[in-house]
Amino acid sequence: MEVENYQLAETWDGYVDWRGKPAVRSKHGGMVAASFVLVVEVLENLAYLANASNLVLYLSEYMHFSPSGSANAVTNFMGTAFLLALLGGFLSDAFFTTYQIYLLGALLEFLGLVILTTQAKVGSLKPPKCDPSNTNIIPCQQVHGAKAAMLFLGLYLVALGVGGIKGSLPSHGAEQFDGEIPRGRKQRSTFFNYFVFSLSCGALFAVTLVVWIEDNLGWQWGFGISTLAILLSIPIFLTGSRYYRNKIPLGSPLTGIGKVLLAALFNTGTPTSSSNAIANVATSPSPALASEEGGDVENKKLEKALDSPSESLKFLNRAAVNVPACNVLKCSVQQVEEVKIVVKVLPIFACTIMLNCCLAQLSTFSVQQAATMNTKLGTLKIPPASLPIFPVVFIMILAPLYDHVIIPFARKMTKSEMGITHLQRIGVGLVLSIIAMAVAALVEIRRKSVATDLGLLDSAKPLPITFLWIAFQYLFLGSADLFTLAGLLEFFFTEAAFSMRSLATALSWVSLATGYYLSTVIVSIVNSLTRDTPWLSGKNLNHYQLEKFYWLMCALSGLNFMHYLFWATKYKYQSTRINR
Numbered sequence: 042m043e044v045e046n047y048q049l050a051e052t053w054d055g056y057v058d059w060r061g062k063p064a065v066r067s068k069h070g071g072m073v074a075a076s077f078v079l080v081v082e083v084l085e086n087l088a089y090l091a092n093a094s095n096l097v098l099y100l101s102e103y104m105h106f107s108p109s110g111s112a113n114a115v116t117n118f119m120g121t122a123f124l125l126a127l128l129g130g131f132l133s134d135a136f137f138t139t140y141q142i143y144l145l146g147a148l149l150e151f152l153g154l155v156i157l158t159t160q161a162k163v164g165s166l167k168p169p170k171c172d173p174s175n176t177n178i179i180p181c182q183q184v185h186g187a188k189a190a191m192l193f194l195g196l197y198l199v200a201l202g203v204g205g206i207k208g209s210l211p212s213h214g215a216e217q218f219d220g221e222i223p224r225g226r227k228q229r230s231t232f233f234n235y236f237v238f239s240l241s242c243g244a245l246f247a248v249t250l251v252v253w254i255e256d257n258l259g260w261q262w263g264f265g266i267s268t269l270a271i272l273l274s275i276p277i278f279l280t281g282s283r284y285y286r287n288k289i290p291l292g293s294p295l296t297g298i299g300k301v302l303l304a305a306l307f308n309t310g311t312p313t314s315s316s317n318a319i320a321n322v323a324t325s326p327s328p329a330l331a332s333e334e335g336g337d338v339e340n341k342k343l344e345k346a347l348d349s350p351s352e353s354l355k356f357l358n359r360a361a362v363n364v365p366a367c368n369v370l371k372c373s374v375q376q377v378e379e380v381k382i383v384v385k386v387l388p389i390f391a392c393t394i395m396l397n398c399c400l401a402q403l404s405t406f407s408v409q410q411a412a413t414m415n416t417k418l419g420t421l422k423i424p425p426a427s428l429p430i431f432p433v434v435f436i437m438i439l440a441p442l443y444d445h446v447i448i449p450f451a452r453k454m455t456k457s458e459m460g461i462t463h464l465q466r467i468g469v470g471l472v473l474s475i476i477a478m479a480v481a482a483l484v485e486i487r488r489k490s491v492a493t494d495l496g497l498l499d500s501a502k503p504l505p506i507t508f509l510w511i512a513f514q515y516l517f518l519g520s521a522d523l524f525t526l527a528g529l530l531e532f533f534f535t536e537a538a539f540s541m542r543s544l545a546t547a548l549s550w551v552s553l554a555t556g557y558y559l560s561t562v563i564v565s566i567v568n569s570l571t572r573d574t575p576w577l578s579g580k581n582l583n584h585y586q587l588e589k590f591y592w593l594m595c596a597l598s599g600l601n602f603m604h605y606l607f608w609a610t611k612y613k614y615q616s617t618r619i620n621r
Contacts, residue, residue: 105171125201139287
């Protein structure tokens with residue numbers, strides 16, 4: 042009966058419109074509202090990737106950073122941007138709506154891009170031009186002082202803005218769907234598929250048109266296009282305001298987590314099965330789910346179902362024991378179960394880091410491999426830096442195919458609503474990453490055999506082997522990215538407590554950042570352990586033992602997948618816990 046009342050209610054419980062008034066079921070939410078988010082994501086990702094994908098060139102050629110210095114600066118910039126998604130997600134859950142955080146993030150990114158565009162346009166704001174091959178004329182000096190401050194101010198305003206957008210926009214779009222009914226859950230799954238599709242659309246323009254403009258017309262035009270893109274995204278986003286439903290912020294989710302952990306610690310040694318064990322389940326609901334503050338029916342059903350703590354992670358059940366420490370911290374069974382969800386999803390998050398470490402190779406060694414090969418397609422010469430077009434185009438083809446063909450077929454075969462579960466989808470991505478690294482190793486063996494046979498190991502001359510061989514590892518890793526990223530975004534959103542959905546979704550971007558950092562660490566460790574004959578060092582790429590590194594990545598990915606299977610098979614979805 043409660044579900045029927047919910048379905049007939051005129052307003053969305055726990056949601057408001059852009060003016061702060063209760064969101065109305067017939068006016069707010071749905072695919073129309075989410076469509077504005079998808080269009081905005083195309084422009085946002087274009088603005089970000091147009092610069093990030095080619096930034097190392099700008100820093101080395103125009104700001105006179107050393108090769109290692111420019112690479113580190115780009116890595117730090119990109120890693121910081123994705124890590125700041127946690128801040129964007131936290132603020133979206135705790136104090137502001139996702140609607141407000143997106144607008145703030147877009148304005149910060151716009152301001153940062155204005156600064157970078159101005160510096161690229163005005164010669165006096167950059168270091169003097171120099172000739173690296175003839176330092177007697179004008180010595181090359183890395184940007185410093187006020188000019189360096191301007192550069193990093195612009196970059197990190199962009200990073201802060203990107204973090205706010207990545208931490209709010211995916212969950213803002215997903216919040217437009219009613220997760221209580223099958224149609225709403227299917228639409229939400231479709232949204233996440235097309236969110237990754239929109240990411241790829243923005244990336245397609247970024248790594249082709251905008252990169253060409255930066256290389257041929259000047260960086261002021263590239264930064265200018267990014268500035269225009271993010272500026273245009275703001276009125277498009279605002280146009281959808283009348284359709285959005287915005288989740289009411291419920292205070293810091295970290296506070297509730299801290300309370301449960303402290304209560305469990307203080308009650309160490311207290312039996313959880315005593316007569317005074319469970320503290321006011323019905324009368325002390327989680328503040329994040331109290332009806333007067335808001336909450337959705339999915340979580341209210343969970344709250345109603347939990348008359349006692351679950352048997353998993355029993356040490357946390359002490360937080361719901363009715364003793365003075367618990368009374369002070371006001372822990373409820375629902376709060377305990379929310380923290381258990383967080384603890385259970387963290388191993389899944391950790392297992393996706395290795396995949397993103399493999400993805401990092403696409404912008405490093407794979408590009409260098411392609412640079413030693415024949416990059417012509419007929420009369421057209423393809424720059425190695427544009428190789429990401431292969432996974433981007435493949436994702437754009439696969440995303441709609443997955444949603445409209447693969448999933449309906451899987452639903453018929455499995456007789457289940459989801460067809461393929463979130464964890465199965467992530468697992469497919471992890472398997473594809475293993476295959477990708479094996480393919481990369483085999484391609485490198487083939488490339489080096491050609492160089493050896495022709496006596497070109499010491500030559501910088503392009504090898505007579507087409508760079509399209511490299512496209513195979515790009516296609517496999519692009520497919521892995523689609524399966525894992527979309528699956529991970531949806532998994533975190535649907536499994537997290539209502540009060541921390543944006544923060545949980547932001548973990549997907551943190552996994553990406555951590556994977557890039559891990560790649561740098563693994564390369565350093567490999568060279569350190571093989572210092573006598575280092576795998577990743579030499580006169581040129583032909584002297585590297587790159588195939589061994591790829592086999593190592595393949596093996597590590599395989600071990601990571603086994604680790605993932607252990608946690609995935611033990612995991613119970615929220616719907617399973619509700620109906621237990």
